[in-house]
Amino acid sequence: MDGYTTLHEMLASALKQAGEESGMLLGQELAIALSDSLTTSKTSYFGGLEDACFVIGVESREAYTGQFYLVFSLRDAIVMSSILLGIPPARIQEKKRLSIIESDDIDAFAEIANMINGAFNTVFQGSLPNKVHLKLLSPKKFIPEVDELSESEPLPEGDYLMFRSKLEMPDQELNYLDVLIPVGLGNQFDPPGEEPPEPPAEEEAPAPDEAGDAAAQPQPEAEEGAAPPPREEAGSAEAGIDSVVVLEDDNEERRQMVTVAALTGYQVVEGTLNADIKELFTGRNVRLVLVGSQDASDHELAVCIKVNAIRQNSPPPIIMSAQRWTRTAVLKALKYGAREIIIKPCSEEELIAKVRRFCKPPVQ
16 A cells, blocks of 8 residues: 555554553563555455454544544454453363353453553654544444444445554464554545654653652643553542552562551552452542562563553552662553652651652551
């Protein structure tokens, strides 16, 4: 497909980042690599479709308005959502073979789609500053020869730019993710004859001992569907008991964190890094999350992603601690929602001071 060089580059970068971040959420390596692009029509695309799929609309707002679409194989959605839910491999393969999709699968897949949309927002807003904001819409299931195409379903009539990418995950046979962008919207993102925009300046990563100050600086308001940046106020997407959640694998260190968290006067709930975060959040207005780790590895940082995925509209602040930090890990932690970075071992006084910043009841 001729032209659309800038759009192609943005999508390649967004899809790659989406794979990395979704893989952290899943605890698996996931690669999404753009492989092909062409011009098609709705009739042509769905006329050649053999397997059931999910169609997820993405609404583009601000200067560039319209909708484009992410199309996943239903079987791929089943595999990824089942992995996120912790379903045993044999059962995953059975569900995939029989195309069994349950309500929990749809909820889990929506979290994965939100991570992908967050990566898209990050890349598109970096390349087209102050011109675009992407909002994820609800997924629609389409089964060929069962569901009929209409003028507007599962997407409107018209010509589309189709960008196909391959999904790859160890020990799994996955298919493709297709991005369908109406030609008119594609021309807004990448107008014919215009020079590509200058890439955004790359900021130097803060050193670990500077990270607390960096996290405390005023941040822009979190975008819907994106990996949420820090907020000025800690909120909650669910009414319930005001609580602090403590997540740490080491029993002694978790006990110290729980003791400090209890000084807030809020209910304290605790668990390991592999705990069911959704269950811990249920029925609670989580005001703060304390996460303790060893190396701030991708697996450990994925806890921040899960917290933000559960409370997309109003994620609680996160204090992230680890014994060993790299500059890359610091940047990732801040990006995934950490408001404070702590290097272990830390004193109780230091931890109290960090907690006091985010909990309104004063720590005694």
